[in-house]
Amino acid sequence: xxxxxxxxxxxxxxxxxxxxxxxxxxxxxxxxxxxxxxxxxxxxxxxxxxxxxxxxxxxxxxxxxxxxxxxxxxxxxxxxxxxxxxxxxxxxxxxxxxxxxxxxxxxxxxxxxxxxxxxxxxxxxxxxxxxxxxxxxxxxxxxxxxxxxxxxxxxxxxxxxxxxxxxxxxxxxxxxxxxxxxxxxxxxxxxxxxxxxxxxxxxxxxxxxxxxxxxxxxxxxxxxxxxxxxxxxxxxxxxxxxxxxxxxxxxxxxxxxxxxxxxxxxxxxxxxxxxxxxxxxxxxxxxxxxxxxxxxxxxxxxx
Amino acid sequence: xxxxxxxxxxxxxxxxxxxxxxxxxxxxxxxxxxxxxxxxxxxxxxxxxxxxxxxxxxxxxxxxxxxxxxxxxxxxxxxxxxxxxxxxxxxxxxxxxxxxxxxxxxxxxxxxxxxxxxxxxxxxxxxxxxxxxxxxxxxxxxxxxxxxxxxxxxxxxxxxxxxxxxxxxxxxxxxxxxxxxxxxxxxxxxxxxxxxxxxxxxxxxxxxxxxxxxxxxxxxxxxxxxxxxxxxxxxxxxxxxxxxxxxxxxxxxxxxxxxxxxxxxxxxxxxxxxxxxxxxxxxxxxxxxxxxxxxxxxxxxxxxxxxxxxxxxxxxxxxxxxxxxxxxxxxxxxxxxxxxxxxxxxxxxxxxxxxxxxxxxxx
Numbered sequence: 093x094x095x096x097x098x099x100x101x102x103x104x105x106x107x108x109x110x111x112x113x114x115x116x117x118x119x120x121x122x123x124x125x126x127x128x129x130x131x132x133x134x135x136x137x138x139x140x141x142x143x144x145x146x147x148x149x150x151x152x153x154x155x156x157x158x159x160x161x162x163x164x165x166x167x168x169x170x171x172x173x174x175x176x177x178x179x180x181x182x183x184x185x186x187x188x189x190x191x192x193x194x195x196x197x198x199x200x201x202x203x204x205x206x207x208x209x210x211x212x213x214x215x216x217x218x219x220x221x222x223x224x225x226x227x228x229x230x231x232x233x234x235x236x237x238x239x240x241x242x243x244x245x246x247x248x249x250x251x252x253x254x255x256x257x258x259x260x261x262x263x264x265x266x267x268x269x270x271x272x273x274x275x276x277x278x279x280x281x282x283x284x285x286x287x288x289x290x291x292x293x294x295x296x297x298x299x300x301x302x303x304x305x306x307x308x309x310x311x312x313x314x315x316x317x318x319x320x321x322x323x324x325x326x327x328x329x330x331x332x333x334x335x336x337x338x339x340x341x342x343x344x345x346x347x348x349x350x351x352x353x354x355x356x357x358x359x360x361x362x363x364x365x366x367x368x369x370x371x372x373x374x375x376x377x378x379x380x381x382x383x384x385x386x387x388x389x390x391x392x393x394x395x
Numbered sequence: 396x397x398x399x400x401x402x403x404x405x406x407x408x409x410x411x412x413x414x415x416x417x418x419x420x421x422x423x424x425x426x427x428x429x430x431x432x433x434x435x436x437x438x439x440x441x442x443x444x445x446x447x448x449x450x451x452x453x454x455x456x457x458x459x460x461x462x463x464x465x466x467x468x469x470x471x472x473x474x475x476x477x478x479x480x481x482x483x484x485x486x487x488x489x490x491x492x493x494x495x496x497x498x499x500x501x502x503x504x505x506x507x508x509x510x511x512x513x514x515x516x517x518x519x520x521x522x523x524x525x526x527x528x529x530x531x532x533x534x535x536x537x538x539x540x541x542x543x544x545x546x547x548x549x550x551x552x553x554x555x556x557x558x559x560x561x562x563x564x565x566x567x568x569x570x571x572x573x574x575x576x577x578x579x580x581x582x583x584x585x586x587x588x589x590x591x592x593x594x595x596x597x598x599x600x601x602x603x604x605x606x607x608x609x610x611x612x613x614x615x616x617x618x619x620x621x622x623x624x625x626x627x628x629x630x631x632x633x634x635x636x637x638x639x640x641x642x643x644x645x646x647x648x649x650x651x652x653x654x655x656x657x658x659x660x661x662x663x664x665x666x667x668x669x670x671x672x673x674x675x676x677x678x679x680x681x682x683x684x685x686x687x688x689x690x691x692x693x694x695x696x697x698x699x700x701x702x703x704x705x706x707x708x709x710x711x712x713x714x715x716x717x718x719x720x721x722x723x724x725x726x727x728x729x730x731x732x733x734x735x736x737x738x739x740x741x742x743x744x745x746x747x748x749x750x751x752x753x754x755x756x757x758x
Contacts, residue, residue: 129476129539169734177738182474182535186683187733193677194726201721202426208723313539320536355551362540362547369532378533385741 100341105233106299108337110135110291112236114315115322115329116243117163117287122324123247124280125260125273126174127383129185130167131288132312133192138163138289139296140196143210143303144203152217156232156293163289164282166192171281175274178385189312197305208305210296217298232294239287243326256280260379263386273386288312317365324378336361407739408688408695412702415732419724426719433720437709446594447708449579453596453666455704457482457658457675459603461682462689462696463610464654469691470614471647472627477523477538478655479679480545481516485656487549488515489663490670491557493570501573508574509660516656517649519545524648528641534648542679553672565672576665597665599657603700606657607693613650614693623647655679684733687740703729 114131121128141162146155170188173179197208204210221228247253255276258266263273295311296303318336322328343357420430441451461478468475489512496504523537550565559568579596580589590596614620625633626643634640662674685703689695706725714722 127535129535173734173738178741179737180740182476183683183687183733183737186476186680187730187737190677190680190684190726190733191730194723194730198422198721198723198727199426201723202719205719207721310543313543316536317540353551353555355547359544359547362543366526366532366537366540369536370526370530383533 100338100345103341103344104334104338106229106337107340108333109230109233109236110294110299110311111315111318111333111336112330113232113239113291113294114288114312115319115333116236116239116326117284117291118316118319119243119284119324119326119329120247120256120280120287121167121284122319122382123260123379124256124277125263125379125381125384125386126171126277126281127181127185128170128281128284129182129313129316130170130188130192131284131315132308132310133185133189134163134166134285134288135292135295135308135312135315136192136196136306137166138292139307140199140210140292140303141289142293143213143296144199146213146215146297147204147210150215152213152215152297155213155297156217156290159289159293160286161289163285163287163292165285167281167285167288168278170285171278175277175281178387180385181383193306196303200303210303212301213297216301217294230294230298232290232298235290236294240326240330247326252276252279257379260381263381263384267388273388288315291315314361317361320378321361321365321368404690405695408690408699408736410739411688411732411736414735415728418731419728422727423720423724428717428720433713433717436713436716437706440712441705441709445588445590447712449590449594449596450708451701451704452600453594453661453704454707455700456596456600456603456661457678458681458685458700458703459697460606460657460661461655461678462685462700463606463693464651465682465686466689466691466693466696467610467614467623467647467654468651469686470627471623471643472630473524473527473644473647473651474535475520475538475648475651475655476535476683477520477541477679478651478682479675479677480538480542481519481652481655482658482679483549483675484519484545485512485516486659486663486674487552487557487567487670488512489659490567490570493574493663493668494568497571497573499573504571504573505576505664508570508664509657512656512659513653514656516652516654516659518652520648520652520655521645524645528644549670550672553670557670559669566667567670569669570663574664575668576660578665595666597661599661599665602657602660604697606654607697610654611693619643619646655682681729684729687733687736 114135118128118131138159142155142159145158146152166188170184173184174181200206200208200210217230217232219228220231247256255266255271258271259273259276267273292308295307314336315333318332319329321332339357339360343354346352346354346357423430423433440447442448461482464478465475489508492508492511496507499507519541523534523541526532526537527534553565553567557567559566576598578592579594580592582598583590614624622638622643623646625638626640630640658678663670681703685696685699688699706728710722710725713720
């Protein structure tokens, strides 16, 4: 068996950070009743925006800002399709993912002349040292940690959060009680875009030095799995992301060693999520109105 | 919810395509290339020559299969996002059968491989179906998870025990010649059409057409298809009418998985003659787009798949022959089309509904 060492823990923490940001983003969205399987596409869009903006401006923080903005804009598309046009949430999410598969390499090809990746950014985000805690991580890692209490307070301790959760459990009752379900959901979707975009930014300029085609490699889905594994709560999602991050770090270590196939370790998060949904490791109940088409004009039965 | 009239059913996808192509043209203009020139290149490359047309059909073939797979699922009220994992698993199983069962003669080996592929795809799809029936878990997340699990299992097998001996890239050994499916060059030669044998279009395209017809008959002319559709439209009413919802769900997912698995025939038996890791550019997900565009009808799926196949073929040429337009424009256009169709889909049903002000139905 491999020995645990600080290197592994550090890797796990770093690998968990983009997942955490995306999962927290997904939390806002799904708690309001909008299914978000577009976290993958949102992360990819954010990763690309961060790299491109950093290349253009020379400043990685501008890249971070643009990642958040881009994530929000792309998420807005999802919001408009689901909220204004009452479209199917899953289909809209798939559309965003397909768009995000094509748009970044396309733009990179058009403006940088490459086949899908951006050139290396000269200045990546770098790391901040917290000497008295003995830690040195990218600022986006610290941000991902802050996102957890932020999400907890916003969703469970504010009036807005109450309205958000009401929209996700029973939008008809919420609307009758005076909640503007559409507005609340738009905010939730925008938040999911911002956070997922920031998660993507970490991949391209926080951890790496450029955008590479499809660089999220399924992390958006992994974040969704962590969110479900964490029962749609901030702390649960965070723990799920940490766990999955460690599995990822572990799996990387295993490559080339030979005893346990790394692919099987990589699969564990997905299997575990399925078990959690079934109820073998405790039941995970989604927000009651998650994914249901909500039309203000119709009653809950569609009449 | 009122039944949409026939013209509206086709109108939304056509509008979606127009919007997609229109915005695509705007984007091409924005990066400094000529939309008309790009469009001309795309069109002539996809339809202008026998070779181009063959490639269009070849790229359409897997999309017909996954489009049918997703469509059958949708008709049953199910979201099969797992087509990707199902087809990857089936492709690997097909390659394995083609290698291990090489002692069989062609007339037995080809159907055997096809059956094993279908069985693998169906089995992989039935697992989430059973979880839905037994535990009430929504199939969207489960099928997504199954995708990654399938990719992981197959990747391990292809890079480990079944890696082609001495090979560097993750692929299996070649399958037996007896498992090969003839290519278009050989099939069309007796008709006087000459195509280079390097053209990958093969007999599985005919299988795809046959699948469209069979799915049509299955969905609209058999009792099972009727039950699947009834469950998809209103599970409680179906149950009240005596239909076994559980059986319909499992059957629909099984058929869906088997259809997705047919991609393996095109890929492994007709083109590469081995399993090559990473061969799928997301056929499973694009199948969702194809099913949506085709309004979950076999004929619509066929048309939509042909359109996307043409886009892929044209996109490759545009990528080569223009300065700045890369083949990824195809994904962008496809994404825009889906967004447009998803937004419009509900409008078909809303338009003819009478809005009543005042007292709503008390239920």
